[in-house]
Each structure stands twice: as structure tokens, then as C-alpha cells.
Amino acid sequence: MDELLQRYRTWVLSQNVCGSNPREVDDDHIVIEVDQIVAEVNFYREKDVRTIVELLVMTSPDEVPAFFLHFVLEDLSRAQELFEEMSHALESEMDTFVTKVLLCCTSGMTTTFFASKMSEVARGLSLPYEFSAMSFDRALGVPDDYAAIMLAPQVGHLRQQMAQAHPNTMVFEVPGKVFGSYDAPAAIELLMHALHDLHAPGEDVGNLHAMRDLSNDKRILVITLFVLRRDVRLGYRLYDHGNVARYGTVRKARLDYRDVEDLIETIAGGEVNLSELDAIGIAVPGVAYHGTVSMRGIVDSDYDLGKHIADRFGVRVHVDNNCNAAAAGCYVLQDKYQSLMFYRHEFGHAAGGLGTIIDGRLLKGRLNLAGETRYFETRFAYQQGPEDAKWSASGLMEIAKNIVLSGVSIASPEAVFLAVDTVDDMDSLRESLCEVMEADLVPDLILVDDYFERVYLGEMALCLQKILDPDYRSHGVS
Numbered sequence: 001m002d003e004l005l006q007r008y009r010t011w012v013l014s015q016n017v018c019g020s021n022p023r024e025v026d027d028d029h030i031v032i033e034v035d036q037i038v039a040e041v042n043f044y045r046e047k048d049v050r051t052i053v054e055l056l057v058m059t060s061p062d063e064v065p066a067f068f069l070h071f072v073l074e075d076l077s078r079a080q081e082l083f084e085e086m087s088h089a090l091e092s093e094m095d096t097f098v099t100k101v102l103l104c105c106t107s108g109m110t111t112t113f114f115a116s117k118m119s120e121v122a123r124g125l126s127l128p129y130e131f132s133a134m135s136f137d138r139a140l141g142v143p144d145d146y147a148a149i150m151l152a153p154q155v156g157h158l159r160q161q162m163a164q165a166h167p168n169t170m171v172f173e174v175p176g177k178v179f180g181s182y183d184a185p186a187a188i189e190l191l192m193h194a195l196h197d198l199h200a201p202g203e204d205v206g207n208l209h210a211m212r213d214l215s216n217d218k219r220i221l222v223i224t225l226f227v228l229r230r231d232v233r234l235g236y237r238l239y240d241h242g243n244v245a246r247y248g249t250v251r252k253a254r255l256d257y258r259d260v261e262d263l264i265e266t267i268a269g270g271e272v273n274l275s276e277l278d279a280i281g282i283a284v285p286g287v288a289y290h291g292t293v294s295m296r297g298i299v300d301s302d303y304d305l306g307k308h309i310a311d312r313f314g315v316r317v318h319v320d321n322n323c324n325a326a327a328a329g330c331y332v333l334q335d336k337y338q339s340l341m342f343y344r345h346e347f348g349h350a351a352g353g354l355g356t357i358i359d360g361r362l363l364k365g366r367l368n369l370a371g372e373t374r375y376f377e378t379r380f381a382y383q384q385g386p387e388d389a390k391w392s393a394s395g396l397m398e399i400a401k402n403i404v405l406s407g408v409s410i411a412s413p414e415a416v417f418l419a420v421d422t423v424d425d426m427d428s429l430r431e432s433l434c435e436v437m438e439a440d441l442v443p444d445l446i447l448v449d450d451y452f453e454r455v456y457l458g459e460m461a462l463c464l465q466k467i468l469d470p471d472y473r474s475h476g477v478s
Contacts, residue, residue, distance in 0.1 A: 005043065005051050008079050012041055017087045032090070037066075039090050041083070043073075052269050053079060055086045057093055066093045066231075068251045069259070070266035078258070089253045098130045100145060101191060103174075104162070105152035108135040117184040127188070140165045148194055150174050150187070159388050170194050170348055172391040190393060193347040193421040196228040208450070208457045210332040214242050218278040218467060222459045223263065224322065225284045226452065227255055227295075234263055237456045238272060246272065257293075257303055264313060279316045280309060281463035283325040283455050285353070289368040291319045318463050322455050323371055324362055327355025329458030330417045330448065337414040337444075341407045343373075344451060345399060347421035348391055351377055354403065356411055362462070363411070373403060393422040401432050408443060415444040419451040 009030070013022050018034045022041070025031055032039040042054040050072055057067035067089035073079055103111035103118075111133035122129040134142070136155045140162065148170040149162060156173035163171040172194055178186045219240050226233045232255050238246040246267075252259055260282065268274050282305060286295030291306020310317040327342035338359050345352030351374030356363040363370050378386040380402045382395060389395030400420045407413055423429065426445040433442045448454065 002051070004073060004076060005045075008053075008073060008076060009043075011076075011080060012083060015083070015087070018091050034090060037090060037093055039067075039086060041086075046269060050074075050269065052266060053082075055082060057086060057090045059093060065251060066090075067253060068249070069262065070250070071262035072265040072269060082262075085253055092253065098128050099147045099195070100130050100132070102139060102142070102146045102149045103131060103133040103152070104136045104139045104149060104155060105133075106136060106154055108133050108138070111152055114179065114182055114184070114187070117182055118187055121184040121188055125188075129188070129191070136162070144168050148172070148191060150191065153179055156392070157384075159384075159391060170391075172348065173388075175393045190347075190422060196346065208329070208333060208453050210242075210457065210461070211335045212332045214332060214461060214464065216242055216464055218464060219276055220279050220281060220460050220463045221264075221267065221272070221277055222281045222283070222456050222463070223260060224325075224452070224455050224459070225255075225260070225282070226322070227285055232259075234259055235452070235456070236263060236267060237460070238267070239460045242460075255295075257305055257308075260305065260309065261312060264309065268313075274313050274315055277315050278467055279318060279463045280313075281325075281459040282306070282309070282317065282319045283322040283459040284319060285322055287368055287372060288319040288321050291317065293319060316467075318466050320459055320462055321353065321355070321368070321371065322459075323353035323355040324364070325355070325455045325458035325462060326419070326448075326451060327357050327417075327458065328362060328461045329454030329456070330446075331357050331360070332457065332461045333454065339411070339413045340415045340417060341404075341411065341413045341443075342417045342448070342454075343400065343403050343407075343420065344418075345390070345396060345403075345420045347396065350374060350390070352399070352403065352420070354407070356407070356413070358411055358413070376406070377402060396420055397423050397429065397432070400429060404429070404433060404443070404445070405436065408437070408441065413443050415446055417446045417448045419448040 012030055013024060015022060017032050020032055020034050022030045022032050028043045030041040037057065037059050039057045044052045053071055053073050055069045056065040058065050067086050069082060071082060103115045105111045115131040115133040118131045136158060144166055146169050149166060151159060151173045153173060153176040159171055159173060174187055222237045222239060224235045232252040234250040236248055237244050250263060284293050286293055292302050292304045294302045306317045306319045323342060323344050326344065330340060330342050340357050342355040343352055354371035354373050356371060377399055382389040382398050384392060384395050389399055400418060400423050404416050407416060424447055426447055430442055430445055
């Protein structure tokens with residue numbers, strides 16, 4: 001066993017995590033057990049050349065790990081830092097092993113029955129949610145140990161007051177139609193959107209088949225970075241001749257660009273020879289411009305991710321906004337539309353993201369700022385106000401309507417593809433648009449329920465286009 005591995009193992013075994021001491025199973029496996037949660041530190045040695053470390057936190061052997069990461073053991077301080085991050089994830093998982101949710105109305109009487117119905121549904125679906133109910137006034141002073149507070153329609157107008165009292169808790173209104181009919185399954189679906197537990201990227205791969213010609217002899221590694229409410233997901237797909245050859249997902253408690261490097265190192269330690277790659281494509285939230293990523297509100301400073309990865313691994317690297325990649329994915333998956341828009345907005349998120357393709361060309365604009373809707377979508381008039389609109393199903397429907405109206409006015413796409421949390425009724429959206437514009441001018445509205453896979457496929461298509469067009473003057477998609 002090499003000296004670095006021995007020092008790291010010794011250090012890990014000396015730690016105390018949430019009151020528990022790590023237990024050595026054998027030279028290559030260490031476990032930490034806290035209540036019903038298990039953390040593992042596993043070592044995989046490759047012909048004594050290098051060691052890959054696996055860190056994971058599991059609440060159940062059958063579920064996706066709450067924390068999951070591979071990295072090459074090269075730097076002791078970095079390895080210790082990642083172990084501490086795993087420890088924080090374990091501690092956080094202990095706090096949220098059962099997700100506590102509070103329902104509020106004026107007196108707490110009507111929500112008590114609703115809470116019991118939601119608990120019934122959650123048990124039937126094996127969801128780790130615990131529901132309780134109380135009056136609005138009393139809820140203002142309860143401890144901040146709830147993941148979410150769901151308000152009945154009669155107190156929905158007081159959302160900001162509750163949010164100010166509980167700044168670390170998600171506070172949102174249950175739609176009147178759902179609350180009035182005690183539709184517990186719909187309320188739980190709304191909760192899952194808020195917690196981003198619905199349609200989150202996981203381990204399963206969706207190998208989408210493009211209808212437009214993407215035949216090629218290239219090997220392209222696509223990495224995606226999704227910042228969700230409760231964690232960060234890094235996923236990858238290795239495309240070989242247009243088909244997914246390898247794939248995986250890593251869960252992290254927070255965003256760190258070095259994790260992209262660790263992921264590539266780990267992939268390179270498997271069956272992927274980086275020197276055989278034609279390109280690495282990375283899809284990220286925020287603005288991506290010449291490889292530099294700006295995620296204002298998520299990370300403070302800009303970071304030249306493209307140059308950093310290219311310099312370290314000697315591979316051509318392209319970095320794109322994930323909504324632009326999703327728009328490209330929507331484009332290549334069909335051959336009916338030459339001009340389209342893709343709009344993504346997550347429940348409770350400050351703003352959405354827009355990708356636009358006109359006549360087969362991706363619209364990026366000066367500094368690649370096209371599609372940053374945060375600069376204008378809050379300027380519209382909303383029934384609940386712009387701050388509250390993002391926290392309700394009706395508000396997100398209003399936002400989607402305004403985005404489509406803006407898109408028609410500026411670019412007039414043939415179709416708008418939407419992945420907006422809680423907005424799944426395209427007929428209702430069309431009806432609301434027909435109230436303010438002629439019906440024949442409304443573009444086709446298409447619900448997207450596989451957003452993450454479209455990002456992967458679209459990023460592969462964008463990389464392929466950049467390989468074929470070295471100067472990338474056309475901004476074409478295919």
C-alpha cells in the first residue's frame with residue numbers, strides 16, 4: 001500500500017462523524033453507521049499505479065445515494081476536504097431523514113384533515129414525508145425544522161410574512177383547486193416540484209434518438225451540472241458514434257468546479273482514454289462565454305472552466321448554457337420545426353432560462369446573454385406580485401404565458417417547448433394566450449418531461465457542430 005493511501009486511511013479512521021467512529025471492514029473498505037444511515041469510504045487500486053476513492057452516503061441500499069463521488073487520490077488535503085463534505089452530507093441527511101412539512105390555514109382545522117390525507121398518500125408511495133398542521137399565527141413562531149410550509153389559499157397572500165419568519169424554509173401556496181378538493185396526490189406532486197424530487201437526474205440513462213442526422217464517428221464526453229435545491233448533480237454520458245456508451249451521476253452537497261475535474265479523472269481511470277476523445281462538452285447553468293462560466297447568485301466569481309479543463313487534460317473543451325443545450329436537444333429530436341424556443345423554470349427559482357433556435361441556428365447574442373430571462377421576467381405584472389409568482393402553480397403559469405408572449409413578439413418561433421415545474425396543461429396555457437393574441441399566432445406548445453436527457457443530447461449535438469465548424473461562425477445545431 002502506497003504512503004499517501006496509508007496516510008489517508010489512517011486519517012479517515014481517526015475521525016468522529018456525528019458521534020460515530022469509522023469502522024475498518026478491510027484494507028479497501030471503511031464504513032460509518034449513524035442510526036439508519038450508512039457512509040462508505042472505498043478504495044480501488046489500479047495495478048498499484050493510482051487509487052480511486054469512492055465516497056457515498058446511503059439511507060437505504062435500494063435508493064440512489066444521498067452523496068456519491070469518485071476521485072483519484074493525488075492530494076491529501078483535497079481528499080480530506082471531500083471526506084469532510086461527505087460528513088456534512090451525512091449530518092444533513094440525518095436532519096432530513098424524514099422530510100417534515102407543515103400545512104397552515106387561519107385556524108389549522110381544515111389543514112389537519114388535509115395533512116392526514118397527504119400522510120396517507122405519502123405512506124402508500126413510500127415517500128419520507130411527515131405532515132402536520134397548525135394555524136398561521138402559531139406557525140410564525142415555530143422552530144425552523146420544516147423543509148417546507150404549505151399555505152392554504154385563504155392565507156396565501158401572507159406568504160412573504162411567513163417566508164420572512166422562516167428564511168431557510170420553502171414557503172408556498174397550495175392552489176385553490178387542489179386545496180378545495182383535498183387532492184392530496186396533486187399537493188404532494190407540488191411539494192416534490194418544490195423540493196426538486198420530481199424528475200431529478202438520476203442514475204438511469206435515456207438514450208434519446210435524434211431524428212435529424214447526427215451520424216458521426218466521434219467520441220464526445222458530455223458532462224452536465226445541475227444545481228438543485230437540496231444538492232448538486234454532476235452527470236456524464238460518453239457518446240461513441242452518436243450512441244451512449246457509458247454514463248453515470250454524482251451527487252454533491254454543494255457546487256465546486258473541482259468536482260468536474262475529479263469526475264473526468266475518475267472516468268479516465270476506467271475504460272475511457274481521454275486522448276481518444278474528440279471533445280468534452282460541459283453544460284452548466286448561468287452564462288457560458290468562451291469557456292468562462294458566470295453563475296451570479298450561485299457562485300460569486302466567473303470561472304474559466306473550459307480553459308482549466310482543456311489545459312489539465314489536453315482535450316478540446318466546449319462549455320454551453322444548459323437551456324441552450326436543451327433547445328438543441330429539442331431541435332434534433334424532431335424534424336418538423338426549424339425555429340423553436342425552450343423554456344425551463346424551476347419552482348421557487350428566481351428566474352428561468354430560455355434557449356432559442358431560429359432557422360437551425362442557436363441564438364446566443366452579445367456575451368452569450370440571450371435567454372437570461374431574469375432581466376425582464378420580474379418586470380411583468382402578476383396577480384401575486386413577481387416575488388410570489390414563482391412560489392405558486394398559478395404564478396408559474398403566468399410567467400410561462402409572459403415568456404411565450406415575449407418569444408412570439410421577438411422571434412416568432414414555430415413551437416415553444418416548456419419544462420416549467422407544475423405547468424403541465426398546455427391546453428390551459430394556450431387558452432390564456434388566446435385571450436391576448438389571435439389563436440392562429442400562438443405557436444405549438446409542447447410539454448417536455450425529459451429535460452435532463454435533452455441537455456445531454458443537445459450538448460453532444462453542439463459539440464459535434466463545433467468540431468465540424470472549427471471557427472463556430474454558424475452557431476448551427478446540425
